[in-house]
Amino acid sequence: MTFLLDAGQVLLVTIRDVLPILALIVFFQLFVLRQPIPHLRRLIVGGVYVVLGLAMFLLGLEKALFPVGNAMAAQLSDPAFLSGGRDTALTGWAAYAWIYLFAALIGFSTTVAEPALLAVSMKAGEVSGGVISPWGLRVTVAIGVAVGLALGAFRIVTGTPLYLYILAGYLVVVLQTFSTPKKMIALAYDSGGVTTSTVTVPLVAALGLGLSETVPGRDPALDGFGLIAFASLFPIISVMGYAQISHWTAIRREKKLLQGENP
């Protein structure tokens, strides 16, 4: 019975989320553009699919993924687990190796599942005429998130202030921007913003808060947040890095071809 109540609640929340957008579109189409909505039936069916699909997705996440993820975050940062049952004091950041691995892997896998990233990759593949592979883009972004989260977890454990990492990261991004092929810049920046969405945010937030509560000396109010920032920043670096590498290998290949013609 409680399941039905939960399901109903999630559906209502999803509808409430979609309602402003619906109102906006209908208003503009009918009153500003003064045209009937094209393919109305298809649009309505598609809209229903989006709302139902999203509601089911969120419900499933709440029932399955988040409880397990939260429990796991708590267990992996539990001092009893980390010291292996021994009474040794936790020295240094190396003791939390499992956390970094978990953060990296969870970052990778949630990003691959992220519907918003899927949407952007689909558009990118379509718009680039197939040059950009949607799956390739998603994996590159996922690797960026994995590295970012591992680093972020490391930061919580060591207690260095957030802004140092972020500013350093921004510097890298700015430098990269000057040497990346122009076509990929916008997409790279968008990938960073898109990764932190429905699936990633709750898990990452739970991981961050759980970690900052268990590691001695960390204040959840200051350190619990910030992991999401890492998860948005590093994909930008990885996507631009990938674009740069592909660009340079393509140039080198061309050079070799030219040299082969003129020995």
Next chain:
Amino acid sequence: MSEKVDRNLLPPLLRSVLFKLWLASKDLAPIVIVIGFFQLVVLRQPLPNFVEILFGGLLVVFGLMLFVQGLEMGLFPIGETMAHELARKGSAFWLLLFAFLLGFATTVAEPALIAVANEAAEIAARGNLIPESDAAMTHYAIGIRLSVALSVGVAILIGVLRILKGWPLHFLIIGGYIGVMLMTLIAPKEIVGIAYDSGGVTTSTVTVPLVAALGVGLSSIIRGRSPLLDGFGLIAFASLMPMIFVMGYGLIVFQ
């Protein structure tokens, strides 16, 4: 005669549904593998409530498949159509207004943002940054939500303006990042963490496809703009602006 043949062939609709189901499962497989590995191998504990988790997993797969289908049928086409029609109408005012309202409307009701704002209010109250009354916490949470919603509205507006005017993205983005760095230096440190996170939270599953379709749609219809070069970048702004606005809010609240 034809019935014998038809019985052995899956009708195309069922085949297409199964294919999409398989795609959705492929997307969710890594999470299952990671959690399974950690739970069973590292923590060495059996999964509690296994049946409920399995059922939840199936829901997620079906939900994702439906969502993608709905995207292709509804969200993407309407986003592009609106972009084309608004551009053809020729009025920058309506286009920019639409852009601003799109950002604002989709953000203000966003569940993830509501959750983060409430969480932030609780943490601020526990840390004695704001009084621990319900009124104070609600006020703080709403303040954060409004700052973020406004910032996303402004962000999409600037993004669309950029497409119209043809400004290069990297100047604006770098300018934005410098703005964030400057704000970080002067904003109270209690607000910095949540400001950074609010940028990541805003880009919701429903907003992103619409905004992407809007950007691509606009840049494919306006002469001299190329979809790949100019169509993206709206989401980047939508993640950047909230950080600046929320830090501004923090400056006002935590004087």
